[in-house]
Amino acid sequence: MSLSFQVLATDGLARRGRLTTxxxxxxxxxxMPVGTLGAVKGVTPQELEAAGASILxxxxxxxxxxxxxxxxxxxxxLHAFTGWPGPILTDSGGFQVWSLxxxxxxxxxxxxxxxxxxxxxxxxxxxxxxxFQERMGVDVAMMLDECPPWPVTPxxxxxxxxxxxxxxxxxxxxxRGTSGGGLFGIVQGSVYRGLRERAAADLTALDFxxxxxxxxxxxxxxxxxxxxxxxxxxxxxxxxxxxxxGVGYPEDILHATTHGVDLFDCVLPARNARHGVLxxxxxxLKIKNARYKDDPLPIDPExxxxxxxxxxxxxxxxxxxxxxxxxxxxxxxxNLRFYLDFMAGLRxxxxxxxxxxxxxxxxxxxxxxxxxGPDVRVLPVSSDPLEQRSS
Amino acid sequence: MSLSFQVLATDGLARRGRLTTxxxxxxxxxxMPVGTLGAVKGVTPQELEAAGASILxxxxxxxxxxxxxxxxxxxxxLHAFTGWPGPILTDSGGFQVWSLxxxxxxxxxxxxxxxxxxxxxxxxxxxxxxxFQERMGVDVAMMLDECPPWPVTPxxxxxxxxxxxxxxxxxxxxxRGTSGGGLFGIVQGSVYRGLRERAAADLTALDFxxxxxxxxxxxxxxxxxxxxxxxxxxxxxxxxxxxxxGVGYPEDILHATTHGVDLFDCVLPARNARHGVLxxxxxxLKIKNARYKDDPLPIDPExxxxxxxxxxxxxxxxxxxxxxxxxxxxxxxxNLRFYLDFMAGLRxxxxxxxxxxxxxxxxxxxxxxxxxGPDVRVLPVSSDPLEQRSS
Numbered sequence: 001m002s003l004s005f006q007v008l009a010t011d012g013l014a015r016r017g018r019l020t021t022x023x024x025x026x027x028x029x030x031x032m033p034v035g036t037l038g039a040v041k042g043v044t045p046q047e048l049e050a051a052g053a054s055i056l057x058x059x060x061x062x063x064x065x066x067x068x069x070x071x072x073x074x075x076x077x078l079h080a081f082t083g084w085p086g087p088i089l090t091d092s093g094g095f096q097v098w099s100l101x102x103x104x105x106x107x108x109x110x111x112x113x114x115x116x117x118x119x120x121x122x123x124x125x126x127x128x129x130x131x132f133q134e135r136m137g138v139d140v141a142m143m144l145d146e147c148p149p150w151p152v153t154p155x156x157x158x159x160x161x162x163x164x165x166x167x168x169x170x171x172x173x174x175x176r177g178t179s180g181g182g183l184f185g186i187v188q189g190s191v192y193r194g195l196r197e198r199a200a201a202d203l204t205a206l207d208f209x210x211x212x213x214x215x216x217x218x219x220x221x222x223x224x225x226x227x228x229x230x231x232x233x234x235x236x237x238x239x240x241x242x243x244x245x246g247v248g249y250p251e252d253i254l255h256a257t258t259h260g261v262d263l264f265d266c267v268l269p270a271r272n273a274r275h276g277v278l279x280x281x282x283x284x285l286k287i288k289n290a291r292y293k294d295d296p297l298p299i300d301p302e303x304x305x306x307x308x309x310x311x312x313x314x315x316x317x318x319x320x321x322x323x324x325x326x327x328x329x330x331x332x333x334x335n336l337r338f339y340l341d342f343m344a345g346l347r348x349x350x351x352x353x354x355x356x357x358x359x360x361x362x363x364x365x366x367x368x369x370x371x372x373g374p375d376v377r378v379l380p381v382s383s384d385p386l387e388q389r390s391s
Numbered sequence: 392m393s394l395s396f397q398v399l400a401t402d403g404l405a406r407r408g409r410l411t412t413x414x415x416x417x418x419x420x421x422x423m424p425v426g427t428l429g430a431v432k433g434v435t436p437q438e439l440e441a442a443g444a445s446i447l448x449x450x451x452x453x454x455x456x457x458x459x460x461x462x463x464x465x466x467x468x469l470h471a472f473t474g475w476p477g478p479i480l481t482d483s484g485g486f487q488v489w490s491l492x493x494x495x496x497x498x499x500x501x502x503x504x505x506x507x508x509x510x511x512x513x514x515x516x517x518x519x520x521x522x523f524q525e526r527m528g529v530d531v532a533m534m535l536d537e538c539p540p541w542p543v544t545p546x547x548x549x550x551x552x553x554x555x556x557x558x559x560x561x562x563x564x565x566x567r568g569t570s571g572g573g574l575f576g577i578v579q580g581s582v583y584r585g586l587r588e589r590a591a592a593d594l595t596a597l598d599f600x601x602x603x604x605x606x607x608x609x610x611x612x613x614x615x616x617x618x619x620x621x622x623x624x625x626x627x628x629x630x631x632x633x634x635x636x637g638v639g640y641p642e643d644i645l646h647a648t649t650h651g652v653d654l655f656d657c658v659l660p661a662r663n664a665r666h667g668v669l670x671x672x673x674x675x676l677k678i679k680n681a682r683y684k685d686d687p688l689p690i691d692p693e694x695x696x697x698x699x700x701x702x703x704x705x706x707x708x709x710x711x712x713x714x715x716x717x718x719x720x721x722x723x724x725x726n727l728r729f730y731l732d733f734m735a736g737l738r739x740x741x742x743x744x745x746x747x748x749x750x751x752x753x754x755x756x757x758x759x760x761x762x763x764g765p766d767v768r769v770l771p772v773s774s775d776p777l778e779q780r781s782s
Contacts, residue, residue, distance in 0.1 A: 039710060039717040042433070044697045044724070067684065067709045075687050075705050083701030293458065296466050306435045310474030314466050318458045319430060326430040329720060333435070 003140070003182035003209045005241045009351050013234060013260040016350035019210075019241050021087040021139035022180035023079060024054065028241065028262040029350075031253070031343045032057040032089060033336055034270065037066070038082035040336065041270055042329045045083045051305065051333060052340035055139075056084045057265045060132055061093025064122065065115050069132045077137030077179075089140035089265075091245070092129045094186070095214070098147045106146070108163070126170040130183065137179045142212065143171035145186040150219040157190040164188050165202050172206045182209025184243060190215055191224045193231050200235035210241040213261070217246040226255055233260040250279070250342050251362060257346050258359045269339045273331035276320045279338040285313070287331070292317040305337035306330065394531070394573035394600045396632045396653075400742050404625060404651040407741040410601075410632050412478040412530035413571035414470060415445065419632065419653040420741075422644070422734045423448040423480060424727055425661065428457070429473035431727070432661055433720045436474045442696065442724060443731035446530075447475045448656045451523055452484025455513065456506050460523045468528030468570075480531035480656075482636070483520045485577070486605070489538045497537070499554070517561040521574065530572040533603065534562035539581050541610040548581040555579050556593050563597045573600025575634060581606055582615045584622050591626035601632040604652070608637040617646055624651040641670070641733050642753065648737050649750045660730045664722035667711045670729040676704070678722065683708040696728035697721065 009016040017028040033040045033048060036059045040048055048056065063072060075081045078088055097104055097111050104113035110125030126144045133141035144167050148160040168185050175183040185208035189195035203211060213232050216225045229244060233256070236242050243263035244256045253264050269279065276287040280300035285292075287299070298308035299316060307316060307330035319327035349355035400407040408419040424431045424439060427450045431439055439447065454463060466472045469479055488495055488502050495504035501516030517535045524532035535558050539551040559576050566574040576599035580586035594602060604623050607616045620635060624647070627633050634654035635647045644655050660670065667678040671691035676683075678690070689699035690707060698707060698721035710718035740746035 037710065037713050037715055038706065039715060042716040042720055044438075044717070044721060045701050046697050047435075047438075066713055067705070071685060071705065071709075074685060075703060080687075081703070081706055081709075083706065294462060294465060296471075306437050310436050312466060312472070314458070314462065315429065315472055315474065318462075318472075319428065322428050322457055324428055324430060325433040325716070325719060326435070328716060329433055330435060 002177055002180065003241075005210070005239065007238070009353075011350040011353045012258060012356040014258050014346075014350045014355050015260055015262060016347050017241065017262050019087075019262070021055075021182075023088065023139050024086045026055045026087055026263075027347060029253070029257045029343055029346050030054060030263055031339045032263060032265040033339075034059075034265055034267045035082070035084070036062050038063065038078065038084075040332065041274070042325075042332045043270075043336070045085075047306070047333060048084070048336070049086070051337045052344065053086075053336065055087040055089060055263075056082070058082070058088055058090050058138075059093060059096065060090045060129065060136075060142075061096035061124075063090070063136070064093065064124075064132060065117055069135055073135045077135075079137060087139040089243075089263075090133050090136065090138045090142065091265075092133070092142040092144045092186075093124065094142075094145040095147045095246070097124060098149070106163075108166070110144070110167075126167040127174040130171050130174040134176060134179050137181075139179070139181040140210065141175070141179075141181060141183045143168055143183060143185055143208075145188060145214055147215050147218065148188060148190050150190065150215075152190050154192050154195070157188075157192055157195055161188055161195055161199055161202075165199070168203055168206055168208075172208065184208055184210040184212050184241075186212045186214040186245070187232050187236075188215045189228070189232075191220055191228065193227070196228055196231045197235060200232050204235070204237055208240070210243060210263075211236040212243040212245050214245045216244065217248060217266075222252070225252065229256045229259050229261065236260075250339070253342070254346070254359055254362055257350075258356060264343075269335035270332050273335040274328045276327070276331065278316075278331060279335050287313060287316050287320050287327075289317075299334050300338065303334065303337060303341070305334045307334045308337075393568055393571065394632075396601070396630065398629070400744075402741040402744050403649060403747040405649050405737075405741045405746050406651055406653060407738050408632065408653050410478075410653070412446075412573075414479065414530050415477045417446045417478055417654075418738060420644070420648045420734055420737050421445060421654055422730045423654060423656040424730075425450075425656055425658045426473070426475070427453050429454065429469065429475075431723065432665070433716075433723045434661075434727070436476075438697070438724055439475065439727070440477070442728045443735065444477075444727065446478040446480060446654075447473070449473070449479055449481050449529075450484060450487065451481045451520060451527075451533075452487035452515075454481070454527070455484065455515075455523060456508055460526055464526045468526075470528060478530040480634075480654075481524050481527065481529045481533065482656075483524070483533040483535045483577075484515065485533075485536040486538045486637070488515060489540070497554075499557070501535070501558075517558040518565040521562050521565040525567060525570050528570045528572075530570070531601065532566070532570075532572060532574045534559055534574060534576055534599075536577040536579060536605055538606050538609065539579060541581065541606075543581050545583050545586070548579075548583055548586055552579050552586055552590050552593075556590070559594060559597055559599075563599065575599055575601040575603050575632075577603045577605040577636070578623050578627075579606045580619075580623075582611055582619065584618070587619055587622045588626060591623050595626070595628055599631070601634060601654075602627040603634040603636050605636045607635065608639060608657075613643070616643065620647045620650050620652065627651075641730070644733070645737070645750055645753060648741075649747060655734075660726035661723050664726040665719045667718070667722065669707075669722060670726050678704060678707050678711050678718075680708075690725050691729065694725065694728055694732070696725045698725045699728075 295313035576594040686704035
């Protein structure tokens with residue numbers, strides 16, 4: 001089998017979908033927690049399930065460096081290795097390779113780089129990256145792409161796209177589907193509408209199992225990021241899942257959802273948690289602030305995460321100020337649950353046909369402690385544990 | 392009510408007991424995971440329960456410094472504050488105060504010291520420490536004691552004991568029992584048999600709700616530590632719980648159990664976990680070792696912890712080598728489960744009358760990677776989840 005994707009309901013451009021993979025079903029729109037090395041930082045596979053995650057994102061670049069694809073393959077693939085039995089998507093590592101700057105050299109055939117860990121040489125080619133992901137048995141593999149820097153001239157962006165398109169063709173041809181999963185193409189094109197539109201058309205002709213919008217969250221402004229989504233998403237095949245890579249704040253996810261995107265990933269909820277920045281239905285909350293020293297309320301009274309079910313803002317303030325490991329664990333579990341509840345709310349609203357209206361009400365005003373993100377008070381964050389579990 | 396303690400079965404000097412507290416029952420012999428600041432490092436209250444813990448240890452000294460007793464009291468006491476609904480024992484902080492060295496001055500009435508956090512002055516008196524613990528609503532409070540250094544002369548140890556005895560009288564008189572819990576006395580006396588025996592008799596006359604053996608694990612040899620237990624434990628009242636403070640390796644716990652000790656605490660399982668040193672039924676395992684890179688087995692095939700149920704030594708090796716937070720979390724959950732299963736096995740063996748025989752078989756040979764601790768292969772580590780949960 002390969003992936004299958006059904007659109008169950010629509011609300012404007014927004015889609016309520018169901019992605020079926022060899023390792024389970026993903027109800028969309030869905031957020032994929034980031035487990036770069038195979039685990040979300042501080043979170044057991046069991047806790048990730050309990051939070052309501054249905055699909056995990058891992059990173060081929062990091063796994064190729066450590067422990068190495070051979071090791072993962074010998075140990076029965078990425079699911080057996082990590083203990084995460086559900087669907088897994090691996091990013092191809094293109095983004096990470098480009099981030100290496102001077103440590104890599106690109107030629108028409110692929111990219112050669114040095115490990116950021118020990119300097120050992122590695123080579124990624126479009127075919128090799130497909131092969132790595134098939135050997136790890138992932139449910140969704142991503143093609144190797146070139147993520148242009150930002151800012152970039154239109155000419156350089158167009159030249160970069162030609163290379164990525166060539167790699168897309170080679171990746172598509174190399175994909176054997178032995179893992180039963182699917183291969184996604186990645187639309188690039190930077191902030192240039194014509195190039196994004198052309199890239200969407202080029203990739204659609206290659207008949208990928210799904211389509212990602214890449215090259216965002218690289219430094220561009222929010223309006224530029226939103227525009228890239230608005231130009232690209234509607235041009236992608238309606239019967240395939242659409243994935244916005246590395247985005248973002250709840251407002252960004254809401255915006256993209258209303259333009260027809262189905263899948264998201266971002267390190268934000270986990271990274272912010274480790275810095276004591278918590279998402280709540282009342283706005284963003286910086287738990288280190290002295291005002292929380294005596295606060296007996298849960299982080300978010302409507303949340304069902306392990307922290308909110310048992311302890312107070314005061315306790316998390318105390319653990320965070322004390323630099324305790326448990327602070328990072330509880331905060332991460334909370335923020336992940338918030339994001340996953342938020343996605344459940346989006347799914348519910350699309351099903352009810354109320355998302356477009358609710359999205360109009362969501363403003364870029366700031367709630368809580370600081371402008372860490374938009375106010376999500378009017379957004380439909382689900383707190384129904386059944387919806388959470390069944391999705 | 393106060394504490395109640397029943398001895399349900401004996402095997403030689405070993406006791407299978409039941410300690411009933413205002414917040415629940417503790418089946419003994421029991422291991423108390425250390426949550427100095429109110430949480431075991433990296434572990435949620437829910438995970439601690441799932442591992443089979445029945446009682447949590449916290450530390451008055453650390454809590455008095457941060458967040459302060461007033462804060463804990465205002466927030467409804469230590470149970471409400473931490474989200475741990477079961478029994479809690481707080482150490483008085485005597486040991487921590489003595490560790491401060493030059494930062495503290497002792498007089499007959501108590502001890503004045505400076506916070507190791509911000510240098511602010513604090514004062515502990517026998518009455519104050521009792522009051523702090525009552526205000527936090529703990530189930531078991533510990534008296535303020537003086538922990539003599541090691542080595543110490545017989546004269547200095549005896550003088551120290553006189554001070555501790557005076558503080559014991561004052562603590563006993565100050566204890567009101569408003570929290571419904573109990574107050575434990577602490578036997579000191581260093582490595583001197585006569586002094587230990589006298590201290591046990593002195594304290595017994597004061598009718599504490601339980602008795603601790605303190606002043607061990609301060610640098611003395613294992614035979615000296617074992618001797619202190621062998622001299623002291625049998626002299627303590629048979630109808631009260633006995634607690635060996637800060638001990639230790641499974642072999643130490645086994646030894647003390649066979650001499651009639653009921654309660655234990657130690658940072659060892661959690662601290663070792665954070666350094667990649669794992670306890671298993673096959674011996675100690677240093678997960679960073681290259682030999683585990685490809686090892687598909689669970690850490691301990693008989694263990695039911697979240698790590699062993701889902702992942703391999705290879706995955707934990709990978710996460711540990713990568714410095715991932717999840718490595719510390721999974722390893723801590725594993726080691727705690729090992730200790731708690733080990734205690735369940737001891738309880739079972741006492742019930743069956745087989746502990747004395749099994750203890751003879753336990754040798755100081757080393758299993759696994761390195762002499763981090765004794766071989767516990769012949770010890771009765773329970774892997775029965777029902778026994779775990781019901782205890």
